Amino acid sequence: MRILHTSDWHLGARLGNQDRLPDQLARVDEICGFIDEREVDLLLVAGDVFDEHRADALAKIIGRLGRLLAPRILAGLTCVFIAGNHDREHVFPLLRGLQALVAADDRGRVIFAERPALEQVTLPRGEKLNLMLLPYPTLSRYDLADERWPSPDAKHDALHDEVRNRIQALVSQVKAVGAGVPTVICAHFWIRGVTEGLYRVTEQNDIVIDPSDIPVYAYTALGHIHKPQYVGAPNIRYSGSIERMDRGEAKDKKKAVLVEVTRSGAQGVEELSLNATPFAHLQVSSEEDLETAAARVAEPDRTLVSVTADLRREQSLGSVIARARKLFPRLYGNVDVNWIDARSRDRPAFEADRLDVQATVRAYLSQVLQHDPNAQELTSAAEELLIQTGMSRA
Numbered sequence: 001m002r003i004l005h006t007s008d009w010h011l012g013a014r015l016g017n018q019d020r021l022p023d024q025l026a027r028v029d030e031i032c033g034f035i036d037e038r039e040v041d042l043l044l045v046a047g048d049v050f051d052e053h054r055a056d057a058l059a060k061i062i063g064r065l066g067r068l069l070a071p072r073i074l075a076g077l078t079c080v081f082i083a084g085n086h087d088r089e090h091v092f093p094l095l096r097g098l099q100a101l102v103a104a105d106d107r108g109r110v111i112f113a114e115r116p117a118l119e120q121v122t123l124p125r126g127e128k129l130n131l132m133l134l135p136y137p138t139l140s141r142y143d144l145a146d147e148r149w150p151s152p153d154a155k156h157d158a159l160h161d162e163v164r165n166r167i168q169a170l171v172s173q174v175k176a177v178g179a180g181v182p183t184v185i186c187a188h189f190w191i192r193g194v195t196e197g198l199y200r201v202t203e204q205n206d207i208v209i210d211p212s213d214i215p216v217y218a219y220t221a222l223g224h225i226h227k228p229q230y231v232g233a234p235n236i237r238y239s240g241s242i243e244r245m246d247r248g249e250a251k252d253k254k255k256a257v258l259v260e261v262t263r264s265g266a267q268g269v270e271e272l273s274l275n276a277t278p279f280a281h282l283q284v285s286s287e288e289d290l291e292t293a294a295a296r297v298a299e300p301d302r303t304l305v306s307v308t309a310d311l312r313r314e315q316s317l318g319s320v321i322a323r324a325r326k327l328f329p330r331l332y333g334n335v336d337v338n339w340i341d342a343r344s345r346d347r348p349a350f351e352a353d354r355l356d357v358q359a360t361v362r363a364y365l366s367q368v369l370q371h372d373p374n375a376q377e378l379t380s381a382a383e384e385l386l387i388q389t390g391m392s393r394a
């Protein structure tokens with residue numbers, strides 16, 4: 001049977017003022033293309049499926065995801081999603097409830113797992129597969145939420161022990177099922193020794209799993225680490241995220257993994273490239289530099305751009321920002337500026353006074369806009385804003 005392994009979709013995650021959902025869904029669309037072309041039987045999403053906490057936005061995302069996957073599921077695809085640390089606790093139980101309500105016949109074709117479990121799936125051609133599902137370890141998902149802990153360390157150690165216990169219990173269940181059915185693990189955690197592609201992963205919050213704690217089966221599909229890589233053996237893999245999340249992932253190649261699993265194990269492991277959104281960081285010292293840089297950016301309409309500007313006092317930051325916005329519709333975050341001829345004693349003095357916001361705003365604006373042709377307009381817009389926010393009275 002053919003399995004497509006992906007992870008860390010992070011649907012809904014934003015970058016500054018940039019909506020990333022169109023990028024993320026474009027990658028899911030590419031994944032659907034692979035499913036069709038390569039006749040995939042089983043799609044595994046190894047955690048961090050959703051990265052959105054607002055219920056209305058999440059409902060839209062789920063609707064759009066459903067429209068992409070539904071035709072494939074109707075044609076026989078099985079989809080398995082496990083919960084990662086970015087998946088909110090209530091979302092998977094909610095989706096399962098909905099599933100029971102509207103699609104009783106299709107149960108088994110789409111699995112949402114937020115708790116460790118062994119599931120057996122039967123594919124359209126009658127092949128059976130054991131799936132050992134290991135979501136990101138949290139107290140509630142591993143049934144430790146009601147305990148009292150003498151210290152955070154004790155809590156952390158207990159969770160770590162419980163992950164190991166649950167893996168052992170699932171290993172016994174696999175043995176009870178008997179030989180002849182291949183087993184695949186799908187898990188969302190950090191494996192000790194992996195150092196590249198850590199996205200918001202910390203020693204304090206994460207349970208770090210030793211490679212020796214994971215049994216060796218036909219294939220292990222991992223999520224949580226954003227850079228595609230194998231861990232110790234070619235059939236134990238992180239597929240990596242489907243999109244570049246931020247500048248830190250600018251150089252990462254994004255991939256999905258296609259693997260053929262038979263009774264005798266994983267037969268072929270193939271990485272399929274995703275057309276991830278490009279990032280560019282530009283260091284400029286004039287508007288002309290921006291034009292030159294724009295000519296070198298291959299896909300200016302699609303590229304997520306950040307800018308650092310080294311400017312002299314007589315240059316206008318406002319015009320540089322305006323030009324950057326025009327050249328790069330996906331400019332994100334603030335333009336970082338270094339005033340290269342500024343010495344502290346030349347700077348018009350103003351003290352940032354936390355108790356007097358309006359005075360601080362006015363002093364700051366009069367400093368940064370002193371050579372700006374739009375200074376008057378910007379200053380009156382700021383005054384308007386101060387009134388609206390109640391920081392100043394008209």
Ligand SMILES: [Mn+2]
Nearest residue numbers: 048084085224
């Ligand atoms: Mn994660």
